[in-house]
Amino acid sequence: MQDFIDQANKNGITLLDNGMCQFCGADYQRGIFECMDNYNNGLEHLDFNDAENHLFRFLSVDAHALQHPEIHGRWSNHFHLTRLNLILDKKQTWDYKKSPMLSAYLNAYKLNRPNEFLTIPKPLDRGKITAKDLIKVTTANECVELIKKWADEVYYSWSSSHSLVSQIADGFLDNNYNGKTQGRKTTNR
Numbered sequence: 171m172q173d174f175i176d177q178a179n180k181n182g183i184t185l186l187d188n189g190m191c192q193f194c195g196a197d198y199q200r201g202i203f204e205c206m207d208n209y210n211n212g213l214e215h216l217d218f219n220d221a222e223n224h225l226f227r228f229l230s231v232d233a234h235a236l237q238h239p240e241i242h243g244r245w246s247n248h249f250h251l252t253r254l255n256l257i258l259d260k261k262q263t264w265d266y267k268k269s270p271m272l273s274a275y276l277n278a279y280k281l282n283r284p285n286e287f288l289t290i291p292k293p294l295d296r297g298k299i300t301a302k303d304l305i306k307v308t309t310a311n312e313c314v315e316l317i318k319k320w321a322d323e324v325y326y327s328w329s330s331s332h333s334l335v336s337q338i339a340d341g342f343l344d345n346n347y348n349g350k351t352q353g354r355k356t357t358n359r
């Protein structure tokens with residue numbers, strides 16, 4: 171659980187332990203520390219025995235990670251933004267088997283790209299919805315709708331890196347589903 175503190179140190183970021191979260195702007199008392207403690211809030215409304223709900227866990231993990239990129243490894247941000255591109259733009263279904271496939275693809279991809287960095291949007295400028303808003307939801311449906319909007323807002327805030335991760339996502343699809351995705355670029359799915 172100390173990972174995020176180590177990562178922040180590595181990035182030269184001082185973590186603030188009072189007031190709002192310095193990264194997403196959520197109104198807390200203990201800053202990022204409270205944000206990390208609470209980011210799963212609201213997900214208890216979803217039944218994860220139903221595989222259809224797994225999507226909302228992926229989306230919320232990606233949204234939270236990308237609102238706090240300074241406390242994740244650089245390639246971890248590539249992973250989360252590429253996954254959002256695959257799900258939101260390329261309309262790919264996602265499940266627990268695909269995440270390690272994407273990680274493996276990125277592990278190979280990064281070997282030749284020591285200087286590739288995503289352009290990180292400014293703190294507090296990564297979508298208005300935060301994990302704290304999930305506290306207010308009272309039904310599964312509200313939870314799903316909020317997570318969709320949250321992921322959309324965060325994804326949009328990273329627009330300057332969309333074309334890069336879109337290429338990575340295409341490479342991933344070609345690599346893993348060669349043949350199944352033909353015609354992908356010419357349809358409007």
Ligand SMILES: [Zn+2]
Pocket residue numbers: 191192193194195196202205237238300
């Ligand atoms: Zn936060």
